[in-house]
Amino acid sequence: MTDIKDSVIEAGREGESGGPDHLERYNASVVESKWRARWEADDLYRVDDADPRPKWYSLTMYPYPSGTLHVGHWYAFSVPDVYARLQRMRGFNVLFPMGFDAFGLPAENAAIRHGIHPATWTSENIEGMRQQYRQMGAMIDWSRDVVTCAPEYYRWNQWLFLKMLERGLAYRANGSVWWCPNDQTVLANEQVLEGNICERCGASVSKRDLEQWYFRITHYAEELLHNTEALDWPERVKIMQRNWIGRSEGARLSFSLETGDLLEVFTTRPDTVWGATFMVLAPEHPLVEKITSDQQRTAVQAYVEQARRQTDIERMSTDVSRPKSGVFTGGYAVNPVTDERIPVWIADYVLMGYGTGAIMAVPAHDERDFAFARAFDLPVRVVIQPEQAATLEPGTMEQAYHGPGRLVNSGPVDGTPVPSGIPSVIDWLEERGRGQREVNYRLRDWLISRQRYWGTPIPVVYCDACGMVPVPEDQLPVILPLDAAFEPTGQSPLTTNEGFLRTTCPSCGAAAKRETDTMDTFVDSSWYWFRYTSPHDDRLPFDPAAAAAWCPVDLYCGGIEHAILHLLYARFFTKVCRDIGLIDHGEPFLRLRNQGMILSEEGTKMSKSRGTQVAPDDLVAAHGADALRLHLMYLGPWDQGGPWNSRGIVGMERLIRTVFQIAVETAGNGLDGADPDAEAALRRLTHRTIERVTTDLDDFQFNTMVAALYEFTNELRRQKDTPVARTRSWREAVETLVLLMAPSTPYVAEELWERLGKPYSVHSQSWPVFDPDLAREQFVELVVQVNGKVRDKLTVPAAISEERARELALASDRVQEFVNGKEPLRFIYVPGRLANIVVR
RNA sequence: GCCGGAGUGGCGAAAUGGCAGACGCAGCGCACUCAAAAUGCGCCGGGUAACACCAUGGGGGUUCGAAUCCCCCCUCCGGCACCA
CATH class of the missing domain: 2.20.28 (Rubrerythrin, domain 2)
Incomplete structure (x- = not known):
């Protein structure tokens, strides 16, 4: 850290090179190191659970400790810090914690490549990053930080795993x-x-x-889907989650096979079952082996083998250029409504992971089935006829028809309108035992095991006598051994670590082997915010009383890249924690805001390996942390991100210098001036600025908030050598400016607050209150249009009547020129803003 | 293919039915200076002598009035992608 200077004034004079006056100049590094030390010494940001003020939990996604911070980390963390500081000044007891997502593959790769132990690599990175976060000036209570690779943390991953195991989750x-x-x-x-x-x-x-x-996240599919409605989250994130969960209503139907087995299928169009002319199984379907005839066996086996080799991307591609492939199994099924014998095929367009891994194919009304039928010359039967368009003919159709119409060739349900009549067809099937209503989800259970070293050991052992046995709670944590041998074999070192592997069975005491798989690191981040509320609890993952006091999180900020997985898993864990009785709410994050991604100057993703990362350290050294914070806010809309550009930061430094200058001069001025008109105008501006800054912050429009600070500052600069600069209204204006800047530029605001003779700390002051009476304008500029084009601008009293506005507008010479003696047809008046005269 | 988001000066952007370009960066001119930096003042979409006028990806529409609303199209970014 930078040395702390005793006197900022003295240090400031060193850098002085002769401004327009003889006051000192702003020196960022001196100001920032002075207050950083003071805040840390005073524990200014320590959060007290017993504080009686209303709570505000502001969470920002914790980082992976990859090494050093780049400006993207600042963008993600310093901007939410501004909002957390605003809430603090508004009188909330604010929790704004920080931690590290410390398990994961990069640490293991570093170990393999450079021979550094993942634990060493990780803890060195964390230490460096903590120092960088301190520079930023964020109001983090470091006594609460959470590091997920610590046994004190990951033992609770194991504890939660055991609870989920007990409950079948x-x-x-x-x-x-x-x-x-x-x-x-x-x-x-x-x-x-x-x-x-x-x-x-x-x-x-x-x-x-x-x-x-696996974790049975699908158990909560319906709740996960349904609750999205009530969340104050960006609409696109909610849409992504809904699509990911992918609810489909339909029915499960059973087809009997000649082998005696039942072949179950899920379909969203049970009404088209009379048009099912063949069946298709996924190549991995368990009945494939049994149903395949001897004659077809070689072909089927070859196809199954080939399907296994394809990547999911190739296999799931809807690329029209990729023809449908598949093989006839030689087996037949019976259509449960027509009693027809229909052939059973296997094809890779049917996925084992969805529904039952088998479908009834209705080629006339499903484009995939249609393409398959045409490719293999399978029969097509039309069972829906559109009412308006031409009659569909199986022989001449060029594509499947899935629009509305009436059922045909469908025996007892002929004439039923679809899609509106689908429920009645399902009723018909249910009554006759041919199928049942069913809802299916695209969402799959969460595969959590990883054959990796640097993660949470899964707390089970395998015993020859007892089978899989959970490690008892009182034997947690199962410690990840540090004496691991890293060889570039691709195998987890746990599989060869005898000390870890060999254990005894908790049930019978015989020799047993430990599970060597570790947990997906998304497990760590699925409950970490609870831990911040009681980071040292050693009885439970978190203290239920502390969690009840702080949670749910009021505002969660982070990158859009976590729109699906992390946020869905976190919601899932919250429901599990509720169901095991740790908390009583079901949704973790009430309000979500995403920042955009900061790209490199060339517009590409910032990458460590390509050297396109921009380090904040040099920028802080040259311009100060406050200037960098402002610059990041001012780049553009926060949720949009964009290419990095360091050119504008000098402007932020100029703004801070100007404010510094004004405040220091003001501190030295007496209160002996008077100028009622100028004071009224100044107070109007002060209160209008309070309003703009406050609403912009609440709307997360940080760029326009900074613009408002600029406009206010520019006006003060223009007036600072006039008599108004020695009035109470001026004092109010300057003090307000410092308060409004406190969340954004915490260091210099603290310095100026002190120089203005106000009590420490500016960050414990109340946020300025906007007074609408003081902000009200007496005169407004009325825009006068003729036929929608601006022709004049008149200064009029703010409360002017429409009648009077009309008189004044028509009296304008410029307006008369364009009205040209014609009689106005209409007069449109927007009070206090605009008058439009329509002539023809 | 489907679902989102975006397209405005040299650049980042503002304005979400009412003055297009607030604010900032860059640039240009002037003042201060021996000079430079810093600072201050002024200019800064195109067009014109000045007006008129033209201008928010392109085309159409609604409206007294459109960057903003509607329809069609183009480009870029993100997500999903044979989910039966």
């Missing part, structure tokens, strides 16, 4: 996952390159069925 199941035969490990989807190549070794990879751990 955590389970183990076979999953189809990518497997690299060379590295002998499972890969995440993102680690499989195009062409099914392993990202690390280049080997050809394929899917394999392996036991994995």
Whole structure:
């Protein structure tokens, strides 16, 4: 940290190079280091749970400790800090905490590449980043910070896992996952390159069925979907979540197979079942093996093998250029309403992960089924006829028809209008036991196991006698061993760590082996905000009383990139915590605001490896943290982000210098001036500025808020050498300006507040109150238009009547020129703003 | 393909039915200075001698009046993508 100077005045004079007067100049580094030290010494930002004021929980997404902060981190954290400071000045007891999302792959990669232990790498990064956050001037209570790779934290991941296991919300199941035969490990989807190549070794990879751990998030699908309505979140985030959950209403129908098995399908169009002319199974469907005839076996096996090798992206592509593929199994099913024998095919356009992994194909009314039927010359039967358009003919149709119409060729339900009559068709099917209503979700259960080292160990052991046994709560945490051997084998070091692996069965005491999978790091971030409310609790993940006092979070800020996964998982965990009785609310974040991404100057994503990251440190050294904070707010709308540009920051420094100058001069001035007109005008401006700054902050329009500060400052600068600068109204104006700037520029505001002779700390003052009477203008500029074009501007009393405005407007020479003697047809009047005379 | 968001001076932008370009950056001129920096004053979309006029991605429409509302199209960014 920078040395603390005893006297800012003395230090300031060193840098003086002769301004227009003999006052000192603003020196950012001196001011900032002075107040940083003072605030830390006084614990100004310590949050007291017992504080009786109303609470405000302002949360910002915690960072991954990747090494150093770049301006994007500042953008994400210093701007919400401005709002948190506003709330503090408004009288709230504000919790604005900070922590580190400290487990994850980059630490492990650093270990493999550079031989540094992930724990060392992570804690060094965290220490450096804490120092950088201190520079920013954010009001963080560091005594509450949370580091997720600490056993004191991750033991509660394990505790929550056990609770979920008890309730059937955590389970183990076979999953189809990518497997690299060379590295002998499972890969995440993102680690499989195009062409099914392993990202690390280049080997050809394929899917394999392996036991994995899942969280049953689908249990809450309906609530997760439904609750989105009430949340004050950006609409696009809510839409993304709804699409991700993907609710579909329809029915489950059973088709019998010749093998004696029942083949269940989910369909959103049970009304079209009379038009089902074949069935399609996903290649991984469990009945494929059984239904395949000897004659077709070779072809089916070859197809299944080929499907496994495709990436999900290739497989799910709707690219029209990619023809439908598939193979006939040789087996047949019976259509439950027509009793017809229909062929069963397998095709990769049917996904095992949705519905039942099998469909009834209705080629006349589903475009995918239609394409498949045409490719393999399968029968098409029309069961919906549109009422207006030409009659559909199976032989000549060029595409599936899924518009409205009436059912035909559908026996007992012929003539039913669709889609309006679909429910009655489902009733018909239910009454006869041919199917039931069902709702399906696109949302899948959350696969949480990772074959990685740097994460939370999953707290179960495997015993030959007892099978899978949960680690008892009183034996938590299961510590991640630090003596791990990092070899670039692609295998988790846990699989070869004997000390970790060998244990005894908690149930029978026999030798047993530990689970070596660790948890997805999204688990860590799914409940961390609760931990901030009681970061040192050693009895539970968090103290229920503290969580009840602070939660739910009033305002959550973060990047749009977390619109789906993190926010959905966090909502899921909140519901789980509620259901196990830790809290009584179901939604964690009442209000969400997203910042845009700061790109490099070239408009590309800031990347450490490409060297396009912009470091805040040099900018702080050159211009000060306050100027950088303002600059980030002023770049443009906060939710939009955009390319970084360091040119404008000098303007922010100029603004601060000007305010500094005005405040220092004001502090030295006597109160002996008087100028009633000028004072009234000044107070109008002061109160209009309070209003603009306040509403802009509440609307998260930080750029226009800064513009309002500029306009106010510019006006004060113009008047500072006039008599009004020695009046009480001037004092009010300058003190108000300092208060309005306190959230944005916490350091210089504190300095100026002190120089104005006001009591420490500016950050504990009340936010200025806007007085509408003082802000009201006496005169306004009335724009006068003729036929919608501006022809004159008149200064008129603010309270002018429409009648009088009309007289004045018509009397204007400029207006007369364009009216040109014609009789006005209409007169449109917007009070206090505009008059429009219409002539023809 | 579907669903969002955006397109305005040299640049970042403001204005969400009522003066297009607030505010800032850059630039230009002037003052101060031996000079430069800093600071201050002025100019700063196109067009004209000055007006008129033209101008918010393109085209149409609604309206007394449109950057803003409606229809069609183009471009860029984000999300989803055979979900039965």
